[in-house]
Amino acid sequence: MTDAIGPIFSGGGFETIELTENGEGYTILYLPDKNNQKLQQEGKPPVYYWVSSQVRLARHAENGDFKFSLTHYSGDPNPTDNEGIGVGGMISFTTTIAYPPSVLKGSQEKLLERFKGSDKQYWGWTTSATPEFRIVPITSNATSILGNENGWRLDGEGPGNVTGGENAFFGMLDALHSELLWSGFHGGTSPIAIQQILQIPVWTEKLNLKITGKWSRIYNHFSTHLSAGGWYWSVDIQRVFNDLRVSGGIKVELQVDGTMPGADEMQKLMEQHQELILKQFMDQASKIIFEPAPPKAESAKATRGRNFWGFGGGFALKQVWDQTQVDLDYEETIEFRYNKEFPISSSLEGLRTIIQTNPDEEKKYFIRNYLDLVKLVPIIVKPVINWPQPENHFAGEPVAFASVQIGYPMEEGSIHWEPQVFEKGGSTSWEPQIVRKRKTDVLNPPQNWEPDKIFIKRKLHLVESPSADEFQMIFVEKNDVDLDPGDQGTLTNEQTFDVRADHVxxxxxxxxxxxxxxxxxxxxxxxxxxxxxxxxxxxxxxxxxxxxxxxxxxxxxxxxxxxxxxxxxxxxxxxxxxxxxxxxxxxxxxxxxxxxxxxxxxxxxxxxxxxxxxxxx
Structure with a gap:
């Protein structure tokens, strides 16, 4: 009995381009299931998987409006002056990698027309059973905003949706970046681009992979190409690995089963699977010459670095290693399933065309608010917690509640604390009203304090969640975790704070x-x-x-x-x-x-x- 087991990355896939009535274009890539021939021999339908090639703004199902909002705030210190002073803004939007059903239907009809009756391996449709179409399996989705660390500083980066669903982004903006976004969306191009690095599990043909070399030569070569900071990220290791292949320090032999149709062509295609070769090398190197990079370095790069087999983080060369292990000699013959890196990125187009065609539509997405300038310390605290769901096999994170305290000095110098508790079904954000003081208003102020700085203490209260079944294991080693240790917590002038379970x-x-x-x-x-x-x-x-x-x-x-x-x-x-x-x-x-x-x-x-x-x- 044969079942569909997932896509095979062979021949680059089948691609279609669809155009809608309003001029929107969609490029869709398809991959076949590895068992398609066996499935049809048993009278079952072949299975094809669609892969998204772009990120776009999501729409509301009920009216088709974009899930986008940009509010620009302007202060007005002089009521007789009609010109406001920009003080900042707030943006929120939601993206998706899914296609409209009508677009998918059109592209699938093209695929069926192309391969109906064909005997092409994996692709041919030769049975009376109607083929099945599915979204490609995605094991991880690293979502990022290009240029975010130097510009917009929006929340929402990190692990993204892996089922073709949506990803939400939000951020408070300073005056300059609020104006830049406003002008960009009204001008010629979108100023924001979203990148998603998908990890897609794909099968290879039967192959023999052999990697040989001398560890001493490999170690010395890496040590002369040490990256800034003293550790390597995936892009560094891949570059040095390729240099070693060119210089002969590492020899890679990749052979495909010669009895298979098109084996010569498949040999060239398998050379493109750099992730597979690099993963097998790192499986060996992490035991001999590498050790994990420090946790702070890993945290700083987690949302940016690409990875080898779905894991983030970097590596450093071992200070002491066993030089008696002089040979790298890895060989394996296997039909291999591995996570292939599939990056996609797009700018958020579409709004400009709509607001130019119908100016009344602009009010749905762009708002200007004029405020009296109030001397408050702007603070927003949001819990980014996937609350536990006992009714759904205990999905989510085992958080009973989260507590936050914001501190600000009183006139005599002691710190006054404002508390807030976040619980499931409760408030989703908190904006404490902290009146900003001048430094001269505070006697004996806390060390290093400035009027734009606050103290914050965040704490997570975890609860042991029973495992849903034998394949979902959740363990809590410490129930109460201080994210900002110390009596005074963290002193900072940041304005936006989140409380996350992955901080523990x-x-x-x-x-x-x-x-x-x-x-x-x-x-x-x-x-x-x-x-x-x-x-x-x-x-x-x-x-x-x-x-x-x-x-x-x-x-x-x-x-x-x-x-x-x-x-x-x-x-x-x-x-x-x-x-x-x-x-x-x-x-x-x-x-x-x-x-x-x-x-x-x-x-x-x-x-x-x-x-x-x-x-x-």
Missing amino acids: GMLEVGPIVLGVEIPGPTWMIEVEFQALGNTHDGNERPVTKMMWKYESKDQTGYWKIYTGQLDYKPEFKYRVRVIEKGVLGEASGSEWQGEWERCVGNGPLVIKVPNRLPIPV
């Missing part, structure tokens, strides 16, 4: 999928996981187990640990045991177990299942 030091692995197919109901695969390091009270972290059986072979696992350690580095290891049950009176069954595999970072994980050891003759 999380290990978040998932989705977890098997890298092989379970052949039948007598087979089981048990995976042991163990987070490295000790808990806050000094204890070793326990082993967690997940068991895949034939009936649950397509199940995805999730494993989370909320450590309460602000400097926590996500590192873990896993070990795989394969079991074949025996049949009473006929066969005794068998089992074998692999070695511990060490991993670094959060994100999706494809379990590498060891092969059965050969039986001695």
Whole structure:
């Protein structure tokens, strides 16, 4: 019995271009399922997956309006003066990578017309069963705003939607950037561009990959190309790795099964799978010459850096390493499923055409408010928490509530604290009214305080959530976590603050999928996981187990640990045991177990299942 197992990246896919009545253009890429030929041999429909190639503004389903709003605030200190003084603005918008149903329907008809009756491998439609179309599986989506760190400073970056849904962005703007956005959207082009780096699990053809070299030469080459800050991000490692291939320091041999149709062409296509080659090299190098970069460095780059196999973070060369391990000699033959990096980016076009065609439409999206200038310290606090959902298999984050205190000096110098509690179903933001003082108004002010600075203390109160099932494991090691330690918390002149559960030091692995197919109901695969390091009270972290059986072979696992350690580095290891049950009176069954595999970072994980050891003759 054959099932669809996911897309194969072979031949670059099939692409269509669709135009709507209002002139909007859409480019859609399709990939076929690896099992399409077997599916049709059993009378089942072939499966095709669509891949988005652009990010666009989402629309409201009820009226088609864009999910976009820009409010520009101007102060008016002189009532007799008609010219206001810009003081800032607020922008919110929502993006999506999904296509309108009518656009998908048109592109799918083109694909079916092209491959109906064709015998082209993977693509041909030769059965009477109607083909199925699905969105391509996405294991992770790193969403960012290009230029955000130097300009708009909007919230919403980070992990994005992986089901073709929507991503929301929000931010308070200073006067200059509010005016720039206003002018840009009314002018010739959108001033904001969104980038999403998707990780798409794809299958390869059967291939043999061999990587050889000398670790001493590799180590020395990396040490002479040390990046600024003393550690490497993925783009640095890929560049040096390519230099080593050119110079002969690393030899990469990639061979495709020559008995397969078009093997010569497939050899060239597989050379494009740089993520696969680099992942296998890093699996070896992280055990020999690399160690994880410091947590602060990882945090600073998490939303920017691209990664090898779905994990963020960087690496540093080991200060001391075992030079007796002189040879890099990796070889494996396999049909491989791995996470292929698929970046897409777009500017937010469309608004300019609408407001030029119908000026009345502008009022829906662009608002100017004139305010009396009030000397307040502008502060916005928002909980960015996926509240627990017991009714939905305990989805979400195990947060009972979050508390925030904003402090500002009184006249005698002591700090007055304003508290706020965020709970599920409660308020979604808080703007405390802090009247700004002059520095001369405060006697004995706190050290380093300035009138535009406040003190903030944020705290998360976690609750142990029962695991929804054997594939969703959630553990809380510390229930109350101070995000701003100390009696006075953090002194800052920032204006926008968020409270996040991932600030508490999380290990978040998932989705977890098997890298092989379970052949039948007598087979089981048990995976042991163990987070490295000790808990806050000094204890070793326990082993967690997940068991895949034939009936649950397509199940995805999730494993989370909320450590309460602000400097926590996500590192873990896993070990795989394969079991074949025996049949009473006929066969005794068998089992074998692999070695511990060490991993670094959060994100999706494809379990590498060891092969059965050969039986001695």
